[in-house]
Amino acid sequence: MKHSKIILPVIVLSQFCCTSLWFAGNGVINELVLNFDLNESALGHLTSAVQFGFIIGTLLFAILTIADRFSPSKVFFISALLGAFFNMCIIWDSNSLISLLTLRFLTGFFLAGIYPVGMKIATDYYNKGLGKSLGFLVGALVLGTAFPHLLKDLTTTYPWKSVLITTSALAVFGGIALLALVPDGPFRKPSQNTNLSAFFNVFQKRDFRAAAFGYFGHMWELYTFWVFVPLILKQYTIINADVTFNIPLLSFIIIGLGGLACIFSGYIAQMIGTKKTAFIVLLLSCLCCLISPLVFTTTSEIFLIGFLIFWGMVVVADSPLLSTLVAQNASSELKGTALTIVNCLGFTITIISIQVMTSLVELSNSNSIYFILALGPLLGLIALGRKQKTTVL
Numbered sequence: 577m578k579h580s581k582i583i584l585p586v587i588v589l590s591q592f593c594c595t596s597l598w599f600a601g602n603g604v605i606n607e608l609v610l611n612f613d614l615n616e617s618a619l620g621h622l623t624s625a626v627q628f629g630f631i632i633g634t635l636l637f638a639i640l641t642i643a644d645r646f647s648p649s650k651v652f653f654i655s656a657l658l659g660a661f662f663n664m665c666i667i668w669d670s671n672s673l674i675s676l677l678t679l680r681f682l683t684g685f686f687l688a689g690i691y692p693v694g695m696k697i698a699t700d701y702y703n704k705g706l707g708k709s710l711g712f713l714v715g716a717l718v719l720g721t722a723f724p725h726l727l728k729d730l731t732t733t734y735p736w737k738s739v740l741i742t743t744s745a746l747a748v749f750g751g752i753a754l755l756a757l758v759p760d761g762p763f764r765k766p767s768q769n770t771n772l773s774a775f776f777n778v779f780q781k782r783d784f785r786a787a788a789f790g791y792f793g794h795m796w797e798l799y800t801f802w803v804f805v806p807l808i809l810k811q812y813t814i815i816n817a818d819v820t821f822n823i824p825l826l827s828f829i830i831i832g833l834g835g836l837a838c839i840f841s842g843y844i845a846q847m848i849g850t851k852k853t854a855f856i857v858l859l860l861s862c863l864c865c866l867i868s869p870l871v872f873t874t875t876s877e878i879f880l881i882g883f884l885i886f887w888g889m890v891v892v893a894d895s896p897l898l899s900t901l902v903a904q905n906a907s908s909e910l911k912g913t914a915l916t917i918v919n920c921l922g923f924t925i926t927i928i929s930i931q932v933m934t935s936l937v938e939l940s941n942s943n944s945i946y947f948i949l950a951l952g953p954l955l956g957l958i959a960l961g962r963k964q965k966t967t968v969l
């Protein structure tokens with residue numbers, strides 16, 4: 577196909593630009609708290625609002641099989657424009673907690689037309705080596721998620737609104753680039769009708785269920801870790817008064833390096849298998865959760881940061897692999913819908929996890945509470961470890 581060499585780079589760039597909307601509110605949370613007179617618990621609530629919007633969006637996209645019935649590139653473009661608009665509205669000076677929650681909800685809603693649809697576009701182009709391709713794609717999501725923290729560090733001399741303006745501008749650019757340069761892929765098999773039973777039918781395959789449940793366990797840990805990285809660093813400086821951290825920059829590094837880990841895991845999966853690699857990474861992530869109470873008591877900030885960087889890498893490196901297993905075990909006509917459904921349920925789990933952790937943080941100022949994040953990976957490992965009828969490589 578003409579221009580085929582630029583397809584993956586364009587998808588990756590567009591995904592990065594558009595998913596920067598995800599944590600745009602988190603990057604300026606302190607300023608939002610001050611300017612709009614919010615409570616400290618606003619971090620968890622505003623993040624959950626984005627996740628809830630994403631869940632409702634993916635639910636509707638899945639039920640209506642949007643990504644399979646319509647051109648995925650056009651769906652991505654329209655979603656990027658609308659997501660950028662609602663993200664930009666946060667800079668309005670008359671916002672309240674309710675309006676901020678609504679705007680974050682709507683931003684999350686249209687992210688449902690960006691992240692899973694971006695993966696759907698990749699599956700339409702890359703039949704072989706899908707794990708590697710999704711590794712780049714999820715890596716872009718991770719970098720996009722971390723980017724607002726870097727923007728916050730770089731724009732300390734500028735108004736906080738510049739973070740939101742920049743992320744919205746990036747999303748518009750990403751949407752236009754993908755629409756202009758990425759036509760429908762050669763492996764796309766459009767679904768002509770709304771399939772209301774698709775939401776349930778995809779789970780009939782045993783291998784699909786195993787991959788999906790592994791993904792759900794992974795999601796219990798992932799976003800909660802990302803949300804609370806700045807809080808973990810802040811709490812450490814409170815306990816160790818002689819330590820000072822550049823929290824926005826460190827948060828970007830800890831979260832952002834996970835993007836490289838996604839790419840790296842995609843290459844490893846080509847050598848030893850997708851499922852085996854996903855299992856190993858999920859196990860390492862689970863171990864990080866379990867030993868975190870011990871590590872957080874260290875007096876060595878270098879050791880702490882090294883541990884958080886490693887955790888930030890393994891916490892997400894299995895994400896593209898699990899999505900690959902989901903895509904490979906779904907029928908070709910419902911691949912986009914299957915990815916969207918699994919995303920929908922996975923992000924529902926993130927809301928529960930974030931709210932549980934928000935409540936625990938209000939009850940305790942100890943960093944030892946994060947071992948609870950191990951619950952998801954443990955259940956995910958059980959699902960992936962079961963003997964399957966076939967082994968998907």
